[in-house]
Amino acid sequence: MSLPSPTGHLALLAAEFDRGHDVWRSRTGSVCVAGPDQARAVMGNRDALVADTSDFYRTRRGVFGDRTEQTGIGRAARLLIKRHLSDHRGELAGLVADRLAPTSDWPDAANLLVLHHLRDVLLHPGAPPSVHAVLDEIVRRGVLAGARDRHGAPSRFLFRRRAHTALHREVLARRQRGRAEPPRDVLDVVVTGAAPEAYVPDLAEVYLSFLFATVGSIGFALAWAVLLTATHPGSRSAHPSWIVREALRLWPVAWLFARTPSRAQLLGGTEVTGSDRLAVCTYLVHRHPAYWERPDEFLPTRWSGSVPDEAYLPFGHGPHTCAGATVALRLLEDLVELLTRDWQLSVTHDGDGPQLGPALAPPRFTALLSRRDVRPGGR
């Protein structure tokens, strides 16, 4: 079965990349960056070459909070999720059997599995049932791949209003709690980590960023790993961490980063000014032929040796590097280990390309899982 090919905007960037120029003016209107060195310079904001910003904390009004609030919230969320993963690790095998076998429709199955596993840390069980219901609906309508196209504009508008009202009411209720009390979930982390006068809709939006990062990004990365492993049977015996790293290399869920140059300058031989938009494309960085051998192939065993770390940025680079990278990798590796060790995987899909949005999600596919006879001590 052939691997999916890039589609839409991604296909255009891939076609424009001539391998001779790592930075170029794209027909998409942005200045595209595909060179590892330039990508790290932009994302690491070397020599203050871009306006410092965090996509994660961007809200409709601008950017939420100051840097101390942002990093404090990111760190506290990671710690809470890490503890939750440790406490609930033993439930993963049952979850895989119940929710994925014998057949499941992906990538949605991956997103919903992650939602189920992280549910209590995203929204504690004592939160009002109406807020839990809104959370489920946000996932169905806004996080699952292609979800936004499944509903008409009026329905989307009405739902957005209802969801915002419910979340804003919940944020206000949480503000009444003592700030010294330990956080029960990620919403507590956001509310107590922000200044007391923080704008309520901003807090709701930051909370939604965490929902997209967990249920969306981890789910899509898991789905890519399953699709690639199932279509490359020889890779099943590779170490789960190699499978996850290679899936994130070939199909980085966070595939495009927008930044604005802080001044006129030369970037990778291309003149850029403060009115340009830079688009760092990690999909192209991760397949750069000067850094990766057989860049378009799924080869998990390449991670057994030395790899060009400088051309690998699935969690970003520099001051805004992902706060949740370690917890995301841990959950992904645990799930991939269970899936490849205990289950025989096969998939069917109709050959569509990836589903492109703010995240790079795999095409829809159906997975068949049948139990593997596991010999003691063997994989």
Ligand code: HEM
């Ligand atoms: C496979 C899963 C994930 C991927 C691929 C991913 C990717 C990324 C990337 C590329 C960035 C940098 C964005 C930029 O420079 O503009 C980022 C930032 C961030 N991520 Fe993740 N992420 C994932 C999961 C998570 C999880 C589970 C959390 C929960 C703690 C999280 C929290 C954050 C935060 C707070 C930031 C902002 C960091 C800052 O600006 O200080 N991410 N993520």
